[in-house]
Amino acid sequence: MQTAGKALVYVLVFLISALILSPLLFTVAGSFAVYWGADMYSAGVTLSWYAKVFEKFGHTIGFTLVLAFCTVLVNTVLGTMAGYWFYRWKSRWVFVLEELLSLPIAVPGIAIALALIQTYPAMRASGALMLVGHVIITFPLMFRTVLGTLRTKDFRTLDECAATLGAGPMYRFFHVIFPSIRGAILSGAVMVFMLSLGEFNMNFFLYTPMTVTLPIGLYEAYSTLRIELGSAYTTLFLAMAIPLMYLLHRLNQSSAFSRNGGV
Numbered sequence: 001m002q003t004a005g006k007a008l009v010y011v012l013v014f015l016i017s018a019l020i021l022s023p024l025l026f027t028v029a030g031s032f033a034v035y036w037g038a039d040m041y042s043a044g045v046t047l048s049w050y051a052k053v054f055e056k057f058g059h060t061i062g063f064t065l066v067l068a069f070c071t072v073l074v075n076t077v078l079g080t081m082a083g084y085w086f087y088r089w090k091s092r093w094v095f096v097l098e099e100l101l102s103l104p105i106a107v108p109g110i111a112i113a114l115a116l117i118q119t120y121p122a123m124r125a126s127g128a129l130m131l132v133g134h135v136i137i138t139f140p141l142m143f144r145t146v147l148g149t150l151r152t153k154d155f156r157t158l159d160e161c162a163a164t165l166g167a168g169p170m171y172r173f174f175h176v177i178f179p180s181i182r183g184a185i186l187s188g189a190v191m192v193f194m195l196s197l198g199e200f201n202m203n204f205f206l207y208t209p210m211t212v213t214l215p216i217g218l219y220e221a222y223s224t225l226r227i228e229l230g231s232a233y234t235t236l237f238l239a240m241a242i243p244l245m246y247l248l249h250r251l252n253q254s255s256a257f258s259r260n261g262g263v
Contacts, residue, residue: 024238031231049232053221057233060217067127067213068196071134072189078135079142079192080185084173086143087150088159098147105140109201112136117205127211133202138192145188149181187251194244198237 030036031050034043054061082101086094104112116133123129155177162172178185200215207216214237222230 024234027231028235028238030228031235033228036228036231049228050236052229053232053236056229057212057214057217057221060212060214061236063127063211064197064214067131067134068193070131071138071196072193074131074135075139075142075192076185076189079139079188080146081173083143083146083150084177086147087155101143102140104136109133109137109199109203110205113202113205124206125208125210127208130203130206130211130213133206134196134199137199137202138195141191141195142185142188145184145191146181149184150177153180155180183251187248190244190248190251194241194248197240197244 030040032045032047033040034046034048037043086098112133116129116136117124120129120132123132158176158180159172162176167176198215199213200219203213203216204219207213212220218230218233218237221233224230
């Protein structure tokens with residue numbers, strides 16, 4: 001009976017995995033087809049679609065990576081320091097403010113984009129408004145990750161002990177707290193990068209011809225009705241996303257990360 005139960009679990013896991021992964025595998029396979037019709041490889045195999053991706057949308061990949069890296073840098077500083085400050089702040093209102101700062105992740109990107117356009121229209125052309133939008137929607141990931149890690153252990157005692165020895169707030173953070181939570185900060189940075197990399201709704205309202213991001217380019221590739229071109233673009237996107245997912249998995253599984261508190 002127990003063996004049958006295990007077999008059923010394995011079958012369900014296999015079926016669910018196949019259901020999720022099959023569309024991605026077909027997309028990758030279609031990126032090598034000369035023409036994706038009734039028979040995917042009836043016209044042969046080619047790599048030309050990848051060359052066309054770089055020819056038409058190469059600038060979108062570079063801009064997206066720069067945008068994602070800038071978002072990570074800003075939120076690593078803001079999210080980490082905000083989490084540390086909230087952890088040290090003793091007030092009954094702290095939980096209310098936490099929820100307010102976490103709201104952007106629950107608000108549709110379209111709503112945030114329209115609010116930003118109405119508030120800071122002059123910043124749109126340069127792409128700075130898109131960076132502000134990415135920082136806003138990804139801030140809760142870093143903030144919650146750091147704050148949650150600090151609350152898993154009694155870091156306040158370490159902080160207070162260092163304070164009694166004359167260490168200032170910045171010294172205590174960088175020499176006492178940071179070494180213990182750097183795994184959580186790196187994990188939060190990876191999640192911020194991934195969310196920024198794949199954000200579409202906000203970008204669709206904020207982009208200009210000079211600030212096209214990878215998801216917008218992907219949309220334009222599919223909208224041309226050349227599914228082979230879109231498939232090649234999607235495959236390149238997966239080539240960037242999968243290593244990040246693996247890195248995030250390793251961070252959560254590593255003994256160093258578990259010892260530092262986890263998330």
